Amino acid sequence: MQFTSERRHDDGVVEREFTLGADPESRIPGTLWTPASTPAPLILMAHNNALPKNEPRLVARARHTAAHGYAVAAIDAVGCGDRPRSAADEQARADFRRAMQAGERSDEVFETYIGPLVQNAVPDWRTTLDALLSLPEINGRVGYSGWTAVGIRLAAVEPRIAAAGLFAGGYVPLAQREEARQITIPLLFLLQWDDEGNPRQRALDLFDAFGSKEKTLHANLGGHVGTPAFELEDGSRFYDRHLR
Amino acid sequence: MQFTSERRHDDGVVEREFTLGADPESRIPGTLWTPASTPAPLILMAHNNALPKNEPRLVARARHTAAHGYAVAAIDAVGCGDRPRSAADEQARADFRRAMQAGERSDEVFETYIGPLVQNAVPDWRTTLDALLSLPEINGRVGYSGWTAVGIRLAAVEPRIAAAGLFAGGYVPLAQREEARQITIPLLFLLQWDDEGNPRQRALDLFDAFGSKEKTLHANLGGHVGTPAFELEDGSRFYDRHLR
Numbered sequence: 001m002q003f004t005s006e007r008r009h010d011d012g013v014v015e016r017e018f019t020l021g022a023d024p025e026s027r028i029p030g031t032l033w034t035p036a037s038t039p040a041p042l043i044l045m046a047h048n049n050a051l052p053k054n055e056p057r058l059v060a061r062a063r064h065t066a067a068h069g070y071a072v073a074a075i076d077a078v079g080c081g082d083r084p085r086s087a088a089d090e091q092a093r094a095d096f097r098r099a100m101q102a103g104e105r106s107d108e109v110f111e112t113y114i115g116p117l118v119q120n121a122v123p124d125w126r127t128t129l130d131a132l133l134s135l136p137e138i139n140g141r142v143g144y145s146g147w148t149a150v151g152i153r154l155a156a157v158e159p160r161i162a163a164a165g166l167f168a169g170g171y172v173p174l175a176q177r178e179e180a181r182q183i184t185i186p187l188l189f190l191l192q193w194d195d196e197g198n199p200r201q202r203a204l205d206l207f208d209a210f211g212s213k214e215k216t217l218h219a220n221l222g223g224h225v226g227t228p229a230f231e232l233e234d235g236s237r238f239y240d241r242h243l244r
Numbered sequence: 245m246q247f248t249s250e251r252r253h254d255d256g257v258v259e260r261e262f263t264l265g266a267d268p269e270s271r272i273p274g275t276l277w278t279p280a281s282t283p284a285p286l287i288l289m290a291h292n293n294a295l296p297k298n299e300p301r302l303v304a305r306a307r308h309t310a311a312h313g314y315a316v317a318a319i320d321a322v323g324c325g326d327r328p329r330s331a332a333d334e335q336a337r338a339d340f341r342r343a344m345q346a347g348e349r350s351d352e353v354f355e356t357y358i359g360p361l362v363q364n365a366v367p368d369w370r371t372t373l374d375a376l377l378s379l380p381e382i383n384g385r386v387g388y389s390g391w392t393a394v395g396i397r398l399a400a401v402e403p404r405i406a407a408a409g410l411f412a413g414g415y416v417p418l419a420q421r422e423e424a425r426q427i428t429i430p431l432l433f434l435l436q437w438d439d440e441g442n443p444r445q446r447a448l449d450l451f452d453a454f455g456s457k458e459k460t461l462h463a464n465l466g467g468h469v470g471t472p473a474f475e476l477e478d479g480s481r482f483y484d485r486h487l488r
Contacts, residue, residue: 219461241474
């Protein structure tokens, strides 16, 4: 693990870019935000559909969570963000974009594009977790935040994830909807009530399916990007209850 | 308005019993909790189905909310708690209890018993509000907490209610389900996901029906009385956002 840049913010949060691995083809680029006071619990933060780690809304969420006292890590997924793309990656992405523009929002299209993204993201997150847990700034307690499908897959295979805050907006492949029953860690599931293109009933069914005894649904009026700012505070308090 | 007793708690909360009105038949008995620092916003706190104001779970909720910085008032409804009961009150109550014990949880039974309770509760709450707002301890900002049906009825006719925290468990008469569309104040709607005898879909439909632009649903796993303690904190923060 190599840190390639460091930036200190006024609130004491330190933001560092890192890379993991030597091979340029498989190297994982990431960002680690650490709070003023360390060692701290770690939150792995993933954005829907493998959006890049420097996407402004993800960065804002990470900064806020770090200011609240958490170390936060984001990475670019295989074939996304700063990572090299194969011809197959480019083709899959172009096909998906074409289908979306044509209004083909079928499960089949989503399974074809999102399914592999989810499967491929998880090994990188585990590699990243291994590396981060060796840092003195991180105290060994780990939570997850964001993309529901990856959160389910990761929590199903990774016992070090102790709590997860999941955003309901976004396609969840059938495999992860079935895996949801195996998840038993505490969950905060965040739903935008009028999320365009994300069926509400499917999100409610998923909330119902999770095997966790402690699970909370927060639903707010509005569309996909309309989550109220206070949900960031609520999210931090959720982690405080389970990672402190 | 007459205060009949006063008790000071260690956390600075002052708890006073009061009565409103001179006529023993129509006199409203109530409890007012005021925080250490006043003047403070006021929360009108009503329990499902007109349970008495000294019911321990209501008292715990009121004490917690007062310790957070709010004045909180609870009253006994007509024919309930410490108030005189007419022969008709006794009969209605006995009929309802008999129907419940016989497992007759039909809408008709609920409409017959709960409908009038809701209608009758609201004038007393407005009388109480008038009296409380004249107290120097109360700063004029008003919220409501608890029984959904009364919250809807009260918010529909009482413009002084600026925000409401509603508990989804409990029968909501059809009249209030229709009135819900007229409600436009910020809402926090609290649902127990596995509430015995309170159909989940009906609660979700009600959340959907409210006319408010700012409405948040919190759902937690478990039965009617299983609301997690952290929801009290979340409730206080909801009032902080709208009554401060």
